[in-house]
Amino acid sequence: xxxxxxxxxxxxxxxxxxxxxxxxxxxxxxxxxxxxxxxxxxxxxxxxxxxxxxxxxxxxxxxxxxxxxxxxxxxxxxxxxxxxxxxxxxxxxxxxxxxxxxxxxxxxxxxxxxxxxxxxxxxxxxxxxxxxxxxxxxxxxxxxxxxxxxxxxxxxxxxxxxxxxxxxxxxxxxxxxxxxxxxxxxxxxxxxxxxxxxxxxxxxxxxxxxxxxxxxxxxxxxxxxxxxxxxxxxxxxxxxxxxxxxxxxxxxxxxxxxxxxxxxxxxxxxxxxxxxxxxxxxxxxxxxxxxxxxxxxxxxxxxxxxxxxxxxxxxxxxxxxxxxxxxxxxxxxxxxxxxxxxxxxxxxxxxxxxxxxxxxxxxxxxxxxxxxxxxxxxxxxxxxxxxxxxxxxxxxxxxxxxxxxxxxxxxxxxxxxxxxxxxxxxxxxxxxxxxxxxxxxxxxxxxxxxxxxxxxxxxxxxxxxxxxxxxxxxxxxxxxxxxxxxxxxxxxxxxxxxxxxxxxxxxxxxxxxxxxxxxxxxxxxxxxxxxxxxxxxxxxxxxxxxxxxxxxxxxxxxxxxxxxxxxxxxxxxxxxxxxxxxxxxxxxxxxxxxxxxxxxxxxxxxxxxxxxxxxxxxxxxxxxxxxxxxxxxxxxxxxxxxxxxxxxxxxxxxxxxxxxxxxxxxxxxxxxxxxxxxxxxxxxxxxx
Amino acid sequence: xxxxxxxxxxxxxxxxxxxxxxxxxxxxxxxxxxxxxxxxxxxxxxxxxxxxxxxxxxxxxxxxxxxxxxxxxxxxxxxxxxxxxxxxxxxxxxxxxxxxxxxxxxxxxxxxxxxxxxxxxxxxxxxxx
Numbered sequence: 001x002x003x004x005x006x007x008x009x010x011x012x013x014x015x016x017x018x019x020x021x022x023x024x025x026x027x028x029x030x031x032x033x034x035x036x037x038x039x040x041x042x043x044x045x046x047x048x049x050x051x052x053x054x055x056x057x058x059x060x061x062x063x064x065x066x067x068x069x070x071x072x073x074x075x076x077x078x079x080x081x082x083x084x085x086x087x088x089x090x091x092x093x094x095x096x097x098x099x100x101x102x103x104x105x106x107x108x109x110x111x112x113x114x115x116x117x118x119x120x121x122x123x124x125x126x127x128x129x130x131x132x133x134x135x136x137x138x139x140x141x142x143x144x145x146x147x148x149x150x151x152x153x154x155x156x157x158x159x160x161x162x163x164x165x166x167x168x169x170x171x172x173x174x175x176x177x178x179x180x181x182x183x184x185x186x187x188x189x190x191x192x193x194x195x196x197x198x199x200x201x202x203x204x205x206x207x208x209x210x211x212x213x214x215x216x217x218x219x220x221x222x223x224x225x226x227x228x229x230x231x232x233x234x235x236x237x238x239x240x241x242x243x244x245x246x247x248x249x250x251x252x253x254x255x256x257x258x259x260x261x262x263x264x265x266x267x268x269x270x271x272x273x274x275x276x277x278x279x280x281x282x283x284x285x286x287x288x289x290x291x292x293x294x295x296x297x298x299x300x301x302x303x304x305x306x307x308x309x310x311x312x313x314x315x316x317x318x319x320x321x322x323x324x325x326x327x328x329x330x331x332x333x334x335x336x337x338x339x340x341x342x343x344x345x346x347x348x349x350x351x352x353x354x355x356x357x358x359x360x361x362x363x364x365x366x367x368x369x370x371x372x373x374x375x376x377x378x379x380x381x382x383x384x385x386x387x388x389x390x391x392x393x394x395x396x397x398x399x400x401x402x403x404x405x406x407x408x409x410x411x412x413x414x415x416x417x418x419x420x421x422x423x424x425x426x427x428x429x430x431x432x433x434x435x436x437x438x439x440x441x442x443x444x445x446x447x448x449x450x451x452x453x454x455x456x457x458x459x460x461x462x463x464x465x466x467x468x469x470x471x472x473x474x475x476x477x478x479x480x481x482x483x484x485x486x487x488x489x490x491x492x493x494x495x496x497x498x499x500x501x502x503x504x505x506x507x508x509x510x511x512x513x514x515x516x517x518x519x520x521x522x523x524x525x526x527x528x529x530x531x532x533x534x535x536x537x538x539x540x541x542x543x544x545x546x547x548x549x550x551x552x553x554x555x556x557x558x559x560x561x562x563x564x565x566x567x568x569x570x571x572x573x574x575x576x577x578x579x580x581x582x583x584x585x586x587x588x589x590x591x592x593x594x595x596x597x598x599x600x601x602x603x604x605x606x607x608x609x610x611x612x613x614x615x616x617x618x619x620x621x622x623x624x625x626x627x628x629x630x631x632x633x634x635x636x637x638x639x640x641x642x643x644x645x646x647x648x649x650x651x652x653x654x655x656x657x658x659x660x661x662x663x664x665x666x667x668x669x670x671x672x673x674x675x676x677x678x679x680x681x682x683x684x685x686x687x688x
Numbered sequence: 689x690x691x692x693x694x695x696x697x698x699x700x701x702x703x704x705x706x707x708x709x710x711x712x713x714x715x716x717x718x719x720x721x722x723x724x725x726x727x728x729x730x731x732x733x734x735x736x737x738x739x740x741x742x743x744x745x746x747x748x749x750x751x752x753x754x755x756x757x758x759x760x761x762x763x764x765x766x767x768x769x770x771x772x773x774x775x776x777x778x779x780x781x782x783x784x785x786x787x788x789x790x791x792x793x794x795x796x797x798x799x800x801x802x803x804x805x806x807x808x809x810x811x812x813x814x815x816x817x
Contacts, residue, residue, distance in 0.1 A: 169780045225810050227793050
């Protein structure tokens with residue numbers, strides 16, 4: 001590899017292939033009898049072989065070649081069940097080998113893998129037994145034979161066939177013979193037995209026990225059309241005799257089968273040559289594929305730049321339209337307004353470019369779950385739901401670490417050992433569910449396990465021990481408030497992890513990270529039923545449509561996607577319950593949030609209450625609130641800049657933006673405000 | 689079979705050399721003639737539609753479209769099409785695949801003249817034109 005660009009391209013292509021390989025291995029693990037993943041793996045290893053060879057990794061290329069060859073073989077001879085796990089394990093290990101090389105290449109180390117290692121791999125493949133499945137002979141059982149023979153017209157035959165010595169593809173030859181016979185009758189049994197016949201292919205002669213309506217001649221005619229048959233002898237048999245012979249043969253075969261479980265064939269050298277030829281044949285098959293190119297790879301940095309430039313353009317456009325509004329030049333104003341549509345379109349496309357489906361990352365968790373389950377001796381299945389939800393690539397990257405942490409936690413400490421689960425009368429197989437959905441501008445990701453749940457009483461004990469509360473106070477604290485304790489860094493340490501299922505340290509970090517992303521982290525748990533961790537990250541668009549509002553004398557913005565309706569504030573619609581204010585819309589009551597109070601701006605200015613506005617905002621079907629602000633201004637496309645404040649609680653602020661005239665305006669995180677209003681509803685139904 | 693009613697054969701192989709060999713052998717048989725040659729699966733399918741041959745010799749590994757796909761598609765056009773696979777040694781899995789897709793029979797490269805003659809004889813003798 002000469003240039004830096006070449007190396008970059010190599011890394012990117014190799015990583016794609018490795019990822020694809022991993023996905024297919026996981027599919028193979030789930031559907032061991034399916035040919036398709038084997039086929040796909042064959043292709044990915046083939047491609048990897050070529051790629052690594054081109055890049056000068058001779059041994060790595062050989063390594064891929066052995067996998068490819070073995071997979072090619074496996075297409076027709078399935079790996080026997082007891083070896084299957086070994087085989088899949090080997091495939092997973094191959095990924096680690098490949099990934100390590102890529103990792104080294106990234107650091108500038110272009111050394112190849114050890115040649116001896118490649119030899120070892122080859123040897124371990126040789127140790128795999130493969131077994132045939134009955135694929136084209138489907139012998140009839142006894143009852144079926146009797147039934148057919150009872151029909152008067154059917155005749156029973158013994159057909160002896162000897163193939164020519166030169167016949168090489170005996171399996172295909174058998175297939176063609178059997179297909180031809182099946183067209184005019186039924187094959188009841190064979191000698192050697194069907195299974196042996198298909199796999200042996202060493203003997204050139206065999207007998208077929210056959211029922212047909214036709215006579216000898218027409219059978220003979222059919223077989224006559226088939227190549228490589230040296231001799232055919234067809235004998236008519238009486239039904240009684242026919243049944244007896246089959247019965248004896250079957251009994252004999254079953255006895256033999258029991259005795260020879262561990263006999264292996266030894267024609268390895270010959271097979272190797274054939275394999276080599278087969279592989280070299282196939283190489284030529286791939287080079288000239290014509291494909292329609294429907295997508296191109298784009299450098300993410302370029303995309304980010306494009307977003308930034310466009311953002312600046314939006315700000316400038318807003319500025320121009322504001323200036324024009326003052327000038328009152330109608331034609332130009334109209335023209336500028338017309339620009340809105342293309343601007344929106346571009347924005348939409350730019351936005352979509354940054355989206356990826358969550359399964360691009362989540363599929364990797366299957367491997368993680370598998371590995372952690374193996375480490376811990378837990379048995380569980382991972383269910384992925386909503387994998388087609390799309391999310392900003394950046395956010396997906398950022399939540400990867402917290403999600404991995406949650407998944408590890410759930411398996412290590414949530415889901416019980418199979419033994420424990422049985423004593424709890426739970427299904428031995430635990431369930432870990434990763435559910436993703438989008439709601440009102442947010443992405444929700446739930447990590448749900450059906451494990452042991454959080455032991456709140458133990459947390460209370462711990463809180464007392466640590467001196468946060470006394471034993472009387474602590475009883476009054478709700479489970480939800482205890483979650484805040486769990487999330488406090490240092491409340492629990494690894495050494496006494498077990499008291500809250502080890503969720504102490506890791507969870508504090510997770511919560512911190514999610515908060516950094518402007519998201520929410522919610523815990524719901526019930527002892528012995530399970531735990532749901534919900535990560536709720538804003539679906540932050542870099543550019544979003546916002547409603548500008550005035551609170552006291554300050555300018556704020558609310559994402560329009562959170563707004564259901566804006567009314568003039570009407571005091572008659574305010575009702576009181578439990579010491580809280582509610583706003584009545586239709587027949588329903590919604591909690592009121594006075595934004596000036598909420599944002600600590602009460603003293604700033606006096607405003608006339610009759611001019612106020614009531615903004616009905618909705619988080620989801622169940623949770624809404626009415627926000628009271630002082631004045632409704634225009635709507636704008638704003639470019640969101642992350643807002644971080646070191647000197648105040650920035651929880652209710654989504655970000656900041658610059659308006660047309662250059663002033664800074666804070667974007668209110670409506671969803672967070674609604675959540676804080678509806679805290680009591682956090683623990684919903686855990687009965688899944 | 690009268691002389692005017694020769695059986696028609698379509699040869700499919702990406703190697704000119706193989707096509708020539710097959711053609712020479714087949715054209716030796718009086719009642720059979722090669723009416724077309726295709727060098728890949730795509731050509732094979734379009735020529736099959738155009739020429740409606742009595743028999744097709746089919747190579748398996750070819751650019752554009754392989755013989756297995758071509759076999760499958762030709763049998764979709766005519767479920768009674770006679771297709772004989774002509775494959776290289778060491779392709780048993782591919783040949784089996786082609787047979788499962790409906791290829792009538794197969795021979796291996798390098799083939800002997802007698803083998804080709806035998807195929808034509810066995811497979812075409814009972815078929816009506």
